[in-house]
Each structure stands twice: as C-alpha cells, then as structure tokens.
Amino acid sequence: MKVWICKVCGYTTNPDEKEPPMVCPICYASKEEFELIDQNDVPGY
Numbered sequence: 001m002k003v004w005i006c007k008v009c010g011y012t013t014n015p016d017e018k019e020p021p022m023v024c025p026i027c028y029a030s031k032e033e034f035e036l037i038d039q040n041d042v043p044g045y
C-alpha cells in the first residue's frame with residue numbers, strides 16, 4: 001500500500017488517499033511537502 005507522508009512531521013495519510021491533503025493536519029505544511037511512499041517504509045509502523 002502506498003501512503004502519503006509529510007516530510008516535515010511524519011504524518012501519513014490513509015492508504016486509500018489518491019492525493020495528498022492540501023495542508024498537513026498536524027503541522028500545516030503544504031502538499032508539496034508530502035511524498036508518496038510504501039506503507040512498509042513508514043518509520044515506526
């Protein structure tokens with residue numbers, strides 16, 4: 001499963017999200033700060 005991760009705070013979206021959020025709900029970083037990664041690579045997951 002691919003998830004979007006916020007490179008600023010590490011927040012990850014739900015796996016069914018096709019697009020990153022407009023802003024991170026945790027740190028309010030813009031969607032340019034999000035990166036699509038495999039869920040298995042999420043730190044501490």
Ligand SMILES: [Zn+2]
Nearest residue numbers: 006009024027
């Ligand atoms: Zn964030």
